[in-house]
Amino acid sequence: MRIPVRAAAPRSRSAFSGGRRGARGIPVRAARRLARQARAPAAALLFLFLLSFPTAKASAHAVFIYARPNGERICTESWFSRKNKVKGGEVRMENARGELLASGVTDAAGIACFSAPVGAGDLRFIVLAGQGHRAEFTLPALGQEAVPATSVEAAVSEASAPAPAAAPASASSAPAGTPRSSGSSGAAPAYGVAPPPAGGDGPSLRDIIGGAGWLVGLAGLGAFAASRRK
Amino acid sequence: MQRLRTAFFALLLCLPAAGAAEAHFGMVIPSESTVMDARRAEVTLHLKFWHPFLNEGMDLEKPASFIVRKGGADEDLLPTLKEGREQGRKVWSTTRRLDAPGLYTFVMEPKPYFEKEEDCWIVHYTKAYVDAFGDDEGWSSPVGLKTEIVPLTRPGALYAGNVFQGRVLLNGKPAPDTDVEIEWYPGKDKRGRAPYEGMITQTVKTDENGVFTYAAPRAGWWGFAALSEDGTRLPFAGEEKPVELGAVLWIWFHEFLNPEPLPRRAAQPGKQP
Numbered sequence: 001m002r003i004p005v006r007a008a009a010p011r012s013r014s015a016f017s018g019g020r021r022g023a024r025g026i027p028v029r030a031a032r033r034l035a036r037q038a039r040a041p042a043a044a045l046l047f048l049f050l051l052s053f054p055t056a057k058a059s060a061h062a063v064f065i066y067a068r069p070n071g072e073r074i075c076t077e078s079w080f081s082r083k084n085k086v087k088g089g090e091v092r093m094e095n096a097r098g099e100l101l102a103s104g105v106t107d108a109a110g111i112a113c114f115s116a117p118v119g120a121g122d123l124r125f126i127v128l129a130g131q132g133h134r135a136e137f138t139l140p141a142l143g144q145e146a147v148p149a150t151s152v153e154a155a156v157s158e159a160s161a162p163a164p165a166a167a168p169a170s171a172s173s174a175p176a177g178t179p180r181s182s183g184s185s186g187a188a189p190a191y192g193v194a195p196p197p198a199g200g201d202g203p204s205l206r207d208i209i210g211g212a213g214w215l216v217g218l219a220g221l222g223a224f225a226a227s228r229r230k
Numbered sequence: 231m232q233r234l235r236t237a238f239f240a241l242l243l244c245l246p247a248a249g250a251a252e253a254h255f256g257m258v259i260p261s262e263s264t265v266m267d268a269r270r271a272e273v274t275l276h277l278k279f280w281h282p283f284l285n286e287g288m289d290l291e292k293p294a295s296f297i298v299r300k301g302g303a304d305e306d307l308l309p310t311l312k313e314g315r316e317q318g319r320k321v322w323s324t325t326r327r328l329d330a331p332g333l334y335t336f337v338m339e340p341k342p343y344f345e346k347e348e349d350c351w352i353v354h355y356t357k358a359y360v361d362a363f364g365d366d367e368g369w370s371s372p373v374g375l376k377t378e379i380v381p382l383t384r385p386g387a388l389y390a391g392n393v394f395q396g397r398v399l400l401n402g403k404p405a406p407d408t409d410v411e412i413e414w415y416p417g418k419d420k421r422g423r424a425p426y427e428g429m430i431t432q433t434v435k436t437d438e439n440g441v442f443t444y445a446a447p448r449a450g451w452w453g454f455a456a457l458s459e460d461g462t463r464l465p466f467a468g469e470e471k472p473v474e475l476g477a478v479l480w481i482w483f484h485e486f487l488n489p490e491p492l493p494r495r496a497a498q499p500g501k502q503p
Contacts, residue, residue, distance in 0.1 A: 062364065064363060064364030064365065066330070066364075068330070079365075137268070137363070138267070138268065139268060140268050140269050
């Protein structure tokens with residue numbers, strides 16, 4: 001706040017040369033106006049500063065790693081966002097049994113490369129990016145990159161239930177994202193006119209007692225009004 | 231007998247209304263909504279013209295175009311499309327391996343379809359996203375279609391019950407007061423169940439900025455079709471007919487998972503558990 005007031009003071013001083021002067025020789029009214037003017041850019045700066053937080057937080061909360069063969073090497077890339085790479089993060093290359101084969105450190109572009117081990121099968125790459133940030137990626141052994149091809153029909157069925165990405169297997173009784181049939185039996189009626197819920201739609205005992213209470217109350221009000229008329 | 235006759239004619243009168251309750255949707259349904267496992271990176275895309283909720287098909291002629299956009303570059307997938315049949319209807323499919331992190335936007339532009347009952351042409355520009363290996367940047371950018379829904383909510387991270395917001399663009403500008411029809415797709419060999427036919431398709435309207443909001447009640451694929459007209463006309467049987475432009479977007483809503491216990495920490499040496 002001090003810098004814009006002081007910087008702007010000489011420019012505005014001539015307009016307020018006859019007024020009361022405050023500290024540093026600036027007229028008080030002019031200083032107040034300048035302070036008000038200075039608030040706008042300061043507020044804008046503060047706003048921009050605050051705006052930058054969600055981006056920083058969003059990118060800082062998730063880290064990712066991807067690996068691809070590159071000639072006789074395998075190169076990994078680790079990032080928080082497209083513009084924010086993991087710099088100086090530890091990357092571990094493990095086999096399917098979890099044995100460490102090699103480790104490295106990411107460069108300024110988030111890259112860490114390794115010599116491709118021969119006959120190691122699936123490889124797991126783990127990036128440790130500080131503050132508990134950890135991500136892993138499994139590079140399937142060469143020639144096993146894809147699951148067996150599915151038929152169109154099967155794939156359509158699959159499309160209704162994509163496998164959960166890195167979801168814990170024991171997390172739920174139902175697989176992630178699996179849309180269950182809304183009916184318990186396969187044969188849905190036309191437009192699936194749903195049967196009434198179990199127990200029926202009729203009034204419960206509570207409803208009946210409540211309704212009777214209303215009737216008694218209204219009768220009481222009526223009697224009260226009639227007695228007043230007399 | 232008189233009553234039976236009356237009931238029969240009443241039923242007959244109801245039938246056209248029942249038919250009108252379901253909406254046509256262009257469909258682009260990927261076999262994966264998100265790819266994090268390299269073994270599942272071979273994604274199959276299914277293209278249909280369908281009534282999704284009731285899972286009733288119509289023929290889809292070979293689209294005018296089918297592309298995938300990644301990082302600003304378009305790849306033509308039209309030559310890779312294979313014709314197939316589902317429910318005896320013409321459908322199309324292809325596969326695309328997602329070989330690098332990024333957001334893959336699949337876009338189908340169908341050939342105009344003439345709907346006799348509505349006496350108009352229908353063109354549904356249909357879009358679906360698949361994000362791969364943790365990179366979905368660019369999800370809020372328009373592709374540049376004649377009409378499209380641009381997400382305001384990150385499309386690759388939605389739970390059932392979440393609100394989804396999108397902005398409808400028509401010729402690149404926000405489309406206010408536009409109907410957005412919404413249907414759930416229950417998956418192959420299934421059909422949705424609704425209390426009555428009016429609830430098969432839900433509708434929301436866009437506000438003055440072309441923005442609409444919807445909360446999906448359950449997991450699965452949800453289709454959003456923003457319908458508008460811009461005065462475009464096409465000939466049919468010697469007459470100029472209006473064209474219904476549809477901006478269709480398919481979004482996957484995930485089921486919210488139950489929590490699981492924290493993993494046990496290894497006991498530190500010298501410390502009692």
